[in-house]
Amino acid sequence: MSSTNTPPRLESRDTAMSLYHLLDPEVLANPYPLFRRMRSEDPVHWDPFLHAWVVTRYADVLEVLLNFSADRTPNPAQLDEMGLSSLNPIARVMVKQMLFMDAPAHTRLRGLSSKAFTPARVEQLRGHIQDIAKNLLDGLQARSAGNDEDEIDVIAQLAEPLPAIVTAEMLGVPTSDHAQLKQWSADFAEMLGNFQHNPERYPRVIGAVAGMTEYFQDAIRQQREHPREGLIHSLLTAEIDGDRLTEEEVIANCIVTMVGGQETTTNLIGNGLLTLLRNPDEMTRLRNDLSLIPSAVEEMLRYESPSQHTARMCPSDREMGGKRIQKRQAVIAVMAAANRDPERFPDPDRFDITRKDNRHLAFGYAAHFCFGAPLARVEGQVVFEAILCHDHPCAADAGVALEPGLARAESIESESTRGRARRRDISFRGAGKRRSAIRHKICSASRLSVSRARTRRGRRAVSRQIRRKN
Numbered sequence: 001m002s003s004t005n006t007p008p009r010l011e012s013r014d015t016a017m018s019l020y021h022l023l024d025p026e027v028l029a030n031p032y033p034l035f036r037r038m039r040s041e042d043p044v045h046w047d048p049f050l051h052a053w054v055v056t057r058y059a060d061v062l063e064v065l066l067n068f069s070a071d072r073t074p075n076p077a078q079l080d081e082m083g084l085s086s087l088n089p090i091a092r093v094m095v096k097q098m099l100f101m102d103a104p105a106h107t108r109l110r111g112l113s114s115k116a117f118t119p120a121r122v123e124q125l126r127g128h129i130q131d132i133a134k135n136l137l138d139g140l141q142a143r144s145a146g147n148d149e150d151e152i153d154v155i156a157q158l159a160e161p162l163p164a165i166v167t168a169e170m171l172g173v174p175t176s177d178h179a180q181l182k183q184w185s186a187d188f189a190e191m192l193g194n195f196q197h198n199p200e201r202y203p204r205v206i207g208a209v210a211g212m213t214e215y216f217q218d219a220i221r222q223q224r225e226h227p228r229e230g231l232i233h234s235l236l237t238a239e240i241d242g243d244r245l246t247e248e249e250v251i252a253n254c255i256v257t258m259v260g261g262q263e264t265t266t267n268l269i270g271n272g273l274l275t276l277l278r279n280p281d282e283m284t285r286l287r288n289d290l291s292l293i294p295s296a297v298e299e300m301l302r303y304e305s306p307s308q309h310t311a312r313m314c315p316s317d318r319e320m321g322g323k324r325i326q327k328r329q330a331v332i333a334v335m336a337a338a339n340r341d342p343e344r345f346p347d348p349d350r351f352d353i354t355r356k357d358n359r360h361l362a363f364g365y366a367a368h369f370c371f372g373a374p375l376a377r378v379e380g381q382v383v384f385e386a387i388l389c390h391d392h393p394c395a396a397d398a399g400v401a402l403e404p405g406l407a408r409a410e411s412i413e414s415e416s417t418r419g420r421a422r423r424r425d426i427s428f429r430g431a432g433k434r435r436s437a438i439r440h441k442i443c444s445a446s447r448l449s450v451s452r453a454r455t456r457r458g459r460r461a462v463s464r465q466i467r468r469k470n
Contacts, residue, residue: 172230
């Protein structure tokens, strides 16, 4: 049994086995070899660069999600002691979010919040989500028709606006605000699980928090004067044994619900479409049998988990995998590695839309299981059915088998600092013409807990250019 009482000598960053390598665009483009190495060589690994334990086996990740503490964000007083008082506006919001709470505080907030996202309630919205998807896809087709230079950006024009519109409706705010809500969401996502210190990004995050706080304060005032169905109204009126949420708690949990509700589905759509394009045989199977869509969406969630890892704190001194983890040491549970653990999933690196017993951990587990999971699943199912079923550019080009040797990787320097998100901008260029080039800017939103910033100002995105023959 080993302990961190005497830490091992620090290896160089280039040779050490560390999640730090996810800051390398080439590793981030395909992190699974790194996860496989960690899982096979040192499944409970002390990462000296992150000052945290990293667990990668399914059983160990399950244990961390079930029994370790989610109370991990510093409060304003602790930030003051660290000389980081400028971050207090962010901390004041985060400490009131259920994402960073244990029972009983977490139980109270979740019980008052989750009723708007029950599977039955979400299923009632399926038809409306289908209408939103159809309208967005019709818009894509209209923009591409008759212009060989047009480019359809699947992320910006479908995968981002659809969950943003749906989330606005679930909150009970005007859907016309969805673009602003999406921008705030992307900025705030900088702080969730980002293990790289990027002080230059803090003003943007603080600005997003201020903007969202003011926005939801105004929404609460309007709700009190003119009640409207939605999560804000539910949170304001929910009561358990005389207990009600404060306005600050309502705002904080509207923010985290908004961020989670948008990012997860955007990632699912982007990663799912790209995965189908990379696996044309599975694409054909799905097109020939649309009843497999629910199973296919579950496999997309396992194969390319929208949220790759999350952090917890060890609640007491304990042993795991022959290692001694001390109380309040940080532990990073890598769900993406667990979802490819061969001890749990046969042939885990194969994308199989008919996979059985697919109990993946993409939405977490136990008390902190994502209560927005039913909504994300329905949104994913609706979008992929629409893409595969209807006569529009995505459906036409998404069925193209990728030819070996046609893929060309290139690095793109971007001033857009989405931070932890790896966005897959999948676009179809000249989609209405005889010759169609499928252009994938593979910078996907899926690596939710990873900062892409490796250079002094931006992040590198890996992109692929995939063209088909005439």
